Amino acid sequence: MADESFVTLATNDSYVKGALVLGSSLRDSRTTRRLTVLITPHVSNPMRQVLEKVFDEVKLVDVLDSGDSAHLALLKRPELGVTLTKLHCWGLTHYSKCVFMDADTMVLSNIDELFEREELSAAPDPGWPDCFNSGVFVFRPSIETFNQLLQLATEKGSFDGGDQGLLNTFFSSWSTTDISKHLPFIYNLSSISIYSYLPAFKAFGTNAKVVHFLGRMKPWNYSYDSKTKTVKDDAHDPTMVHPEFLDMWWNIFITNILPLLQQHGAIKDTATGVKAEEVAEAVSHLSLSSPAQASSPPPAMSSEERKERWEQGQADYMGADSFDNIQKKLDTYLQ
Numbered sequence: 177m178a179d180e181s182f183v184t185l186a187t188n189d190s191y192v193k194g195a196l197v198l199g200s201s202l203r204d205s206r207t208t209r210r211l212t213v214l215i216t217p218h219v220s221n222p223m224r225q226v227l228e229k230v231f232d233e234v235k236l237v238d239v240l241d242s243g244d245s246a247h248l249a250l251l252k253r254p255e256l257g258v259t260l261t262k263l264h265c266w267g268l269t270h271y272s273k274c275v276f277m278d279a280d281t282m283v284l285s286n287i288d289e290l291f292e293r294e295e296l297s298a299a300p301d302p303g304w305p306d307c308f309n310s311g312v313f314v315f316r317p318s319i320e321t322f323n324q325l326l327q328l329a330t331e332k333g334s335f336d337g338g339d340q341g342l343l344n345t346f347f348s349s350w351s352t353t354d355i356s357k358h359l360p361f362i363y364n365l366s367s368i369s370i371y372s373y374l375p376a377f378k379a380f381g382t383n384a385k386v387v388h389f390l391g392r393m394k395p396w397n398y399s400y401d402s403k404t405k406t407v408k409d410d411a412h413d414p415t416m417v418h419p420e421f422l423d424m425w426w427n428i429f430i431t432n433i434l435p436l437l438q439q440h441g442a443i444k445d446t447a448t449g450v451k452a453e454e455v456a457e458a459v460s461h462l463s464l465s466s467p468a469q470a471s472s473p474p475p476a477m478s479s480e481e482r483k484e485r486w487e488q489g490q491a492d493y494m495g496a497d498s499f500d501n502i503q504k505k506l507d508t509y510l511q
């Protein structure tokens with residue numbers, strides 16, 4: 177199985193946290209495939225060392241410095257930065273087949289059976305189910321495909337500004353041709369769907385194999401209480417009806433990842449000499465997730481940007497577009 181790999185991407189230290197939890201969850205699932213992570217130069221050295229512990233291959237891709245057609249495409253379409261980086265997964269030609277997974281996904285059980293599927297297999301997007309969601313997809317590395325994708329990116333751009341729009345335009349027959357390329361939704365269960373179709377989640381949620389923390393609030397943006405082993409619902413978030421996946425993410429982070437980060441000096445040792453649990457507690461408060469000092473608060477968005485994302489089906493159900501906020505807005509109109 178040395179020629180097949182799971183692949184993820186992290187362009188900064190925040191997304192590295194996600195990649196590490198994903199990698200760790202894949203190891204826990206006893207996958208027989210290799211684990212590869214693409215990183216960019218912004219990822220810090222200690223974080224790279226920790227990635228080396230969890231992944232078989234840590235590959236640096238630098239679109240800005242590549243001097244190839246990807247760089248040329250970026251000059252014409254600067255808005256496609258992360259998208260073009262993600263396309264580099266097609267350059268992993270020492271593998272015959274790969275499964276790409278966003279760094280904000282986590283596996284709940286072994287999913288090696290995905291390697292029996294063909295390019296391009298993916299699950300429907302919850303916002304527009306005739307499009308596939310590009311958080312989990314099966315692909316075959318190929319320089320030819322990579323170049324064709326770049327050409328499309330340069331000539332037409334992406335209808336949603338990201339990789340999902342571009343890939344759906346490129347693999348446009350996905351919705352109508354081969355049903356075996358439609359992955360069941362349980363391979364890419366977005367947290368948004370739990371909220372928007374709770375009865376379905378209650379009926380089928382126990383079969384979930386991959387959870388995708390799609391949207392602006394990522395697991396590493398929440399606070400975690402390591403005593404109760406639960407994520408804190410500071411904002412009284414109405415979408416947190418089933419926070420158990422967030423709690424699982426944090427549990428993997430505290431148990432498997434935090435010790436590695438401490439070992440490699442990837443986090444400041446704010447509590448030298450105290451028990452590991454206390455360090456975990458301190459860390460989850462101080463440097464990782466306190467809303468006041470979060471290392472990576474979700475970027476502030478203009479109302480114009482928010483409207484655009486809403487129109488793209490990417491409502492921020494966990495934050496600005498939460499039910500509470502919508503109700504407040506409606507109340508102001510009624511008054």
Ligand code: UDP
Nearest residue numbers: 185186187188191258278279280311390391
């Ligand atoms: N990503 C990254 N750095 C960024 C944004 C995205 O490395 O600043 C990668 C990461 O693997 C992430 C994927 O691109 O999971 C897609 O972005 P995201 O998951 O934030 O989008 P969503 O699934 O919420 O639409």
Ligand code: MN
Nearest residue numbers: 278280311390
């Ligand atoms: Mn994602």
